[in-house]
Amino acid sequence: MSLHGVIAAFADPDALTEAARTMRDKGYRRMDAFSPFEVRGLAAILGMRKTRLPWAVLAGGIAGAVLVYALILYSVEIDYPVNVGGRPLHSWTPFTVIAFEVGILGAALAGFAGMLWANGLPQYYHPVFNAKTFTYARGGKFYLLIEAADPKYRKGVTKGQLTRLGAETVEEVEA
């Protein structure tokens, strides 16, 4: 079995934040953190990118509106032109309403799909669940994972550093 990395458990969010900051200052980049609730500022320390979900939602909204407007135009101009009360075939006034509705639908769908994509879901296997400290029975702590793929990673050195930072347990994680 190859090694995925080491995972350190901390007792409280402040210790986790402090440890993550120190390890980042030491040059570690391939880190991940796990906690039962949101820890403010942790994402920035771990170097996570700002969410791009708003752009996905905007793109989904525009795509929905444009597609449906194109569909309406195709059906009234080309496929089945019907004269309704002498109004022009391209009657943008009522079409706007439908385009708006589908724009909202597209935005909502893009938001949902984008959220799944950004979170890497659905995911059926993650090595971190191999760690004994990460189980339901012993879980509920604040964890910092250093991946073995990190260029700064040296098994003994990294484990020692984490222990000195106040980790309750430091455990190797099988891939």
Place this chain on the structure above:
Amino acid sequence: MRRPVWPDGYVAPAAAVAATGLVLCCAGLFVAPRATLAGWLTIALFLLGMPLGAMTVLMVHGLTGGRWGDALRPPLRAIVATLPVALLLLLPVLARLDLVFPWAAADPAMLPEVVRQKLAYFNVPFFIIRLFACALAWLALGWLILAWTDPDTEVSERGTSRGFAVGFIIHGIAVTVFAIDWMLSIEPDFYSTIYAMLETAAEVVGACALALTVLAAGRAIETMPGGEEDTALSEDVANMLFGFMLMWAYLAFMQWIIVWGGDLPEEIHWYIVRGRNGWQYLLWLLIALQFVAPFVGFLNRSVKRGHRGLLALGALVLAGHFIDVVWRVRPPLSAAGAPISWPDLAAMAGAGGASCACFIHVLARPDCISFWRGRQVHG
């Protein structure tokens, strides 16, 4: 030249502008009475819409609560305090109702059949009675709202929420009557049941935009305490204005789509008058200022958190609301060919300056509001 201190230093210049405008308006009444009165009516309706909208917002906030309203309260109270002045601005129009309202014309036989059938409602005595009833209701309501939202006195929440609820109903009826009387009846053959709602929504947008602009001009609302964790208070306020603006846009579009769908001569005429003789450019400007630009701005979080962004958004929406009122009221009043003439600008300066001076004065000294309420200020 140094910039005068905000807001005290701006009362005198506004009063000077008002005096100049009023003199020009008096001259205009002799030279071109109809054009002057048309311009005056437009600006007076805009200025009266401000306190009415502020009352609506204060009552909505009184019923629902929320930090956004606490932030907006001081400027909104100052806007409500301009109500008596704004009501006075309508009086000059009463002298010559026949110049602006076709149904008040001397010879009813000249009117179209459909208008003649409405004369039981649209006649001068009843019109004036309705105006005074509305004015009384608003003055009483404004007085009560200022008392209920007074930051210095503790008022029980249960008592005021019942008051706000009853007041809201009365206010709704009064605004409906007023919008039909003073705006719709300029074209008595047209009717639109959504119009009073549209006017209410527009007033709310205007009052809220003015309050946001004043807040952002006076101090840094984006750093004011009281927002949610991670969300600046300014963002809440901007989002509320965004919501009000969308409400207005929705109602305006609904009226258009229904009239367009019906395609009846006496209804679509309302839009045809407003889509010709240069008014169509005002419409494009209105859509740009009160829908497109704020829509993009309000969706952008950094704009809602920045001082300049908020100031620009508030000012844009306020300008858009002004154009909205002009576009709805002014076009049928002008003779073909000359959309806007100098009496319009004179009326804008006269009435606008007077109202501005009043508003800034009250804003600078909030204790004036207590004086208006007829209560001795202690200390």
